[in-house]
Amino acid sequence: GENVEQHPSTLSVQEGDSAVIKCTYSDSASNYFPWYKQELGKGPQLIIDIRSNVGEKKDQRIAVTLNKTAKHFSLHITETQPEDSAVYFCAAVDYTGTASKLTFGTGTRLQVTL
Amino acid sequence: EAGVAQSPRYKIIEKRQSVAFWCNPISGHATLYWYQQILGQGPKLLIQFQNNGVVDDSQLPKDRFSAERLKGVDSTLKIQPAKLEDSAVYLCASSLGGLNTEAFFGQGTRLTVV
Numbered sequence: 001g002e003n004v005e006q007h008p009s010t011l012s013v014q015e016g017d018s019a020v021i022k023c024t025y026s027d028s029a030s031n032y033f034p035w036y037k038q039e040l041g042k043g044p045q046l047i048i049d050i051r052s053n054v055g056e057k058k059d060q061r062i063a064v065t066l067n068k069t070a071k072h073f074s075l076h077i078t079e080t081q082p083e084d085s086a087v088y089f090c091a092a093v094d095y096t097g098t099a100s101k102l103t104f105g106t107g108t109r110l111q112v113t114l
Numbered sequence: 115e116a117g118v119a120q121s122p123r124y125k126i127i128e129k130r131q132s133v134a135f136w137c138n139p140i141s142g143h144a145t146l147y148w149y150q151q152i153l154g155q156g157p158k159l160l161i162q163f164q165n166n167g168v169v170d171d172s173q174l175p176k177d178r179f180s181a182e183r184l185k186g187v188d189s190t191l192k193i194q195p196a197k198l199e200d201s202a203v204y205l206c207a208s209s210l211g212g213l214n215t216e217a218f219f220g221q222g223t224r225l226t227v228v
Contacts, residue, residue, distance in 0.1 A: 001172075034216065036219075044219045049216065099211065100145065104156035106155060107154075
């Protein structure tokens, strides 16, 4: 089955700096890569995603890049703000033709300090 | 659009007792997932339904966990008997299914087994 590794497990940045979180996946059949933000006491919320036919996607201050050959994908947050503090999860999705299987990484706790 | 609803939000039980969680997915979503999230870890898939059929339950501890999705809408997850290591947040998510793989999560049920 799919295995998703995520680094770093914790990340502390100063407000205004950039944050980068990296993930690798094992199953070359995975074709959809969402990123989720989880705030304390809440369920994960999708913030950005990328499909396998795209190398980069950007939405305001967040961007995601995908290298299918290396099986790497990354989340980039620029101009970080205190409200970006949360746990971020990457995930890899394999659509089998019947259903989509969503496998999560281990999470990165991002702390944005003033 | 209403989100994924879960109840209860919190539950404390003694080991060897039984407990049940309920999930109401977003209307029209064919795929429903139950995830277990242990503190400090990423969500782990327990069971996935496509309408009222099970797609994947390979990581469900079937000697104590059971789940059903009658009529392809609401779902219940049951643990009987509970163990200390079952303490976790149980997340329900749903998606339209097929190639539309964006999953929406509920707030989760925090279970504490004492």
